[in-house]
Amino acid sequence: MSNISIRKVRKTYDKNEVVHGVDLEVAAGEFVVLLGPSGCGKSTLLRMVAGLEAITSGEIAIGNKIVNKLEPRERGCAMVFQNYALYPHMSVAENIGYALKIARVPKVERNEKIRSVAETLNIADFLDRKPAQLSGGQRQRVAMGRAMIREPKIFLYDEPLSNLDAKLRVAMRLEIRKLHQRLGTTTLFVTHDQVEAMTLADRIVVMNKGIIEQVGTPLEIYSRPASAYVAGFIGSPSLNMIKGVLNPETATITLNDGQALQYDLKRWPNLHAGEIIAGFRAEAVSLCNSSKSLTLNPQFIEELGVSRQLHCELAGEQIIVTSQSDHDVKAGIPLHVTIEPGQIQLFNAQTGVRLETEVYDVDASVTQIRKAS
Amino acid sequence: MIERTPILNLVSQAILCIAFVAILSPFYIVFAAASHDFVTVNKVPMPLLPGGHLWENLSEVWVKANFGQAMRNSLISAVAVTVGKISLASISAFSIVFFNYRARMLVFWLIFITLMLPLEVRIVPTYAVAANVLSPLKSMLSFLGLSITLPEWNLLNTYPGLVLPLIATATGTFLYRQFFMTIPNELAEAAKMDGAGPIRFFWQILMPLSKSNMAALAAIMFVYSWNQYLWPLLVVTDQQNYATATMQLQKLVPSGQAEPPVWNTAMAANLIVLLPPALVSILLQRFIVRGLISTEK
Numbered sequence: 029m030s031n032i033s034i035r036k037v038r039k040t041y042d043k044n045e046v047v048h049g050v051d052l053e054v055a056a057g058e059f060v061v062l063l064g065p066s067g068c069g070k071s072t073l074l075r076m077v078a079g080l081e082a083i084t085s086g087e088i089a090i091g092n093k094i095v096n097k098l099e100p101r102e103r104g105c106a107m108v109f110q111n112y113a114l115y116p117h118m119s120v121a122e123n124i125g126y127a128l129k130i131a132r133v134p135k136v137e138r139n140e141k142i143r144s145v146a147e148t149l150n151i152a153d154f155l156d157r158k159p160a161q162l163s164g165g166q167r168q169r170v171a172m173g174r175a176m177i178r179e180p181k182i183f184l185y186d187e188p189l190s191n192l193d194a195k196l197r198v199a200m201r202l203e204i205r206k207l208h209q210r211l212g213t214t215t216l217f218v219t220h221d222q223v224e225a226m227t228l229a230d231r232i233v234v235m236n237k238g239i240i241e242q243v244g245t246p247l248e249i250y251s252r253p254a255s256a257y258v259a260g261f262i263g264s265p266s267l268n269m270i271k272g273v274l275n276p277e278t279a280t281i282t283l284n285d286g287q288a289l290q291y292d293l294k295r296w297p298n299l300h301a302g303e304i305i306a307g308f309r310a311e312a313v314s315l316c317n318s319s320k321s322l323t324l325n326p327q328f329i330e331e332l333g334v335s336r337q338l339h340c341e342l343a344g345e346q347i348i349v350t351s352q353s354d355h356d357v358k359a360g361i362p363l364h365v366t367i368e369p370g371q372i373q374l375f376n377a378q379t380g381v382r383l384e385t386e387v388y389d390v391d392a393s394v395t396q397i398r399k400a401s
Numbered sequence: 402m403i404e405r406t407p408i409l410n411l412v413s414q415a416i417l418c419i420a421f422v423a424i425l426s427p428f429y430i431v432f433a434a435a436s437h438d439f440v441t442v443n444k445v446p447m448p449l450l451p452g453g454h455l456w457e458n459l460s461e462v463w464v465k466a467n468f469g470q471a472m473r474n475s476l477i478s479a480v481a482v483t484v485g486k487i488s489l490a491s492i493s494a495f496s497i498v499f500f501n502y503r504a505r506m507l508v509f510w511l512i513f514i515t516l517m518l519p520l521e522v523r524i525v526p527t528y529a530v531a532a533n534v535l536s537p538l539k540s541m542l543s544f545l546g547l548s549i550t551l552p553e554w555n556l557l558n559t560y561p562g563l564v565l566p567l568i569a570t571a572t573g574t575f576l577y578r579q580f581f582m583t584i585p586n587e588l589a590e591a592a593k594m595d596g597a598g599p600i601r602f603f604w605q606i607l608m609p610l611s612k613s614n615m616a617a618l619a620a621i622m623f624v625y626s627w628n629q630y631l632w633p634l635l636v637v638t639d640q641q642n643y644a645t646a647t648m649q650l651q652k653l654v655p656s657g658q659a660e661p662p663v664w665n666t667a668m669a670a671n672l673i674v675l676l677p678p679a680l681v682s683i684l685l686q687r688f689i690v691r692g693l694i695s696t697e698k
């Protein structure tokens with residue numbers, strides 16, 4: 029167990045900078061997920077920690093020791109790859125024990141460790157098989173066993189679950205989390221799947237084009253996304269966002285089609301009139317016929333059993349609304365809704381940065397988070 | 402392409418059979434001729450059924466052409482060339498594919514160019530070097546204005562002389578390069594994370610994985626070097642000790658002038674000489690296709 033410090037780390041490939049100065053502290057024993065779309069530099073960052081990629085500038089320290097110049101094997105990290113990267117010609121046991129063989133661990137001790145790791149991961153019955161004879165989930169376990177057996181200071185995972193089918197992914201997610209609870213090894217986990225990030229992480233690092241957009245616990249990131257970018261990435265469905273013009277006198281946001289959205293003036297007493305992005309959760313919309321109602325055009329209804337997701341059009345933009353299944357809603361028939369002003373979040377229309385509220389009495393969870401941090 | 406018409410099947414079977422006969426009939430004629438005595442083989446037309454003198458012809462020619470020594474020479478040099486080519490090819494492909502250094506492309510192209518310079522094209526300079534190994538160094542030194550007397554060191558009439566000039570191989574390097582490029586990068590990285598250095602990765606992971614490649618290359622290269630004729634002819638003057646099987650075979654082929662046309666023993670010698678490459682091909686044939694397309698993983 030070691031902490032990781034990443035300080036002003038940059039990475040350039042042939043004059044093309046792909047990681048633009050990242051700062052990140054990972055505490056010992058923490059499970060941190062790097063989340064972002066494909067190509068945003070997550071893997072590159074992870075591989076710089078592993079030592080598989082040279083660091084162009086900046087510093088990475090593991091356990092307070094700067095590792096920039098150290099070979100991968102000297103850093104005490106173990107890595108699990110997306111395509112498993114098992115040695116095809118070696119049996120499962122040989123795959124798992126290869127690192128120990130290289131480290132000249134005596135055979136008896138090695139076999140004992142292989143067996144205990146295999147039992148932990150439920151692959152003890154396959155020790156003699158070749159990777160080609162295993163299913164995807166079993167290969168994934170072997171890859172994890174290969175990482176575990178070295179008792180590393182740090183686990184690095186690069187999208188380890190992406191090649192599995194949906195059901196297995198959920199099961200393996202749980203196992204990875206359990207493993208972490210038991211071993212307590214500091215973990216950096218890369219994924220583009222926000223559900224994976226939300227369910228696994230102690231803290232999530234949301235990345236965008238080589239920079240960090242936000243670092244926080246899953247709840248913090250869900251309830252207080254630092255930018256429109258993060259808001260659009262987190263949650264299923266993600267935050268609805270809509271452009272409009274803010275009028276502080278009336279505490280409304282006028283949308284493109286002339287409809288107005290109420291926001292909570294108490295939270296932002298000092299805003300100026302102008303362009304703004306308003307955000308609200310699908311659950312914050314209630315179906316009713318009050319005088320202040322908005323009109324939506326449902327286009328397509330997704331039945332989930334417990335509830336429904338209504339894909340609607342509002343002022344030319346797509347939004348998603350959650351409704352109870354007993355509401356009588358039909359695609360094509362306009363729908364009247366209200367949105368509680370306290371549920372509206374605001375983002376700068378140009379930069380996408382969240383406008384922090386000045387009063388936090390609305391949302392209990394938000395208040396708690398503020399107290400905690 | 403899956404066609405299920407019986408006529409098409411029949412036609413393709415027929416074509417296969419004709420090709421089979423066309424390829425094998427010369428071998429059969431060699432075999433038949435080798436089994437007759439001198440008189441029968443010179444009848445016109447030569448009887449196509451095998452006669453009873455095969456063993457007699459084989460043993461006669463084995464002694465006459467000193468095949469005991471010649472076969473050993475051929476075997477030693479062919480095995481050495483094959484091993485040398487495979488080692489050189491795998492190591493140079495390893496360097497080109499798995500290491501990132503500035504001269505990588507330059508090295509790649511230099512190897513590529515040698516593809517256009519087979520031994521036959523560069524035979525005169527190669528002979529000059531074989532006759533005096535240090536001569537390139539000497540001319541380099543004299544170009545720099547130094548005149549140091551270097552010892553004479555020639556490879557004529559030695560095994561290294563037979564083997565070394567044949568070892569450089571662009572084909573093998575490319576075959577290995579193709580194979581190495583199909584190996585996912587993550588495999589090399591996983592090995593690095595496990596603490597394996599480059600040499601261990603090469604020996605314990607790449608080499609076992611490239612077994613079918615190696616077998617295919619070995620079969621091709623063995624046959625290639627066994628069949629070498631021009632180079633041994635140049636580099637070997639001590640026929641008694643260093644003649645190769647192909648050189649000895651040539652001496653037995655009747656030239657059609659003074660000597661009697663002893664085709665029966667010439668054909669028997671032919672059978673002897675083609676046996677080792679045929680055996681190697683048969684033993685390794687199941688790897689040849691697999692290793693050459695290298696999609697098996």
Ligand SMILES: Nc1ncnc2c1ncn2[C@@H]1O[C@H](COP(=O)(O)OP(=O)(O)O)[C@@H](O)[C@H]1O
Pocket residue numbers: 041046064065066067068069070071072073
């Ligand atoms: N070896 C490389 N050479 C050049 N560019 C690379 C290399 N590896 C990654 N990149 C570029 O760096 C960016 C980030 O890649 P990566 O870290 O793999 O993204 P992610 O893992 O978030 O999908 C991408 O634009 C990619 O094209």
Ligand SMILES: [Mg+2]
Pocket residue numbers: 067070071072187
């Ligand atoms: Mg990636």
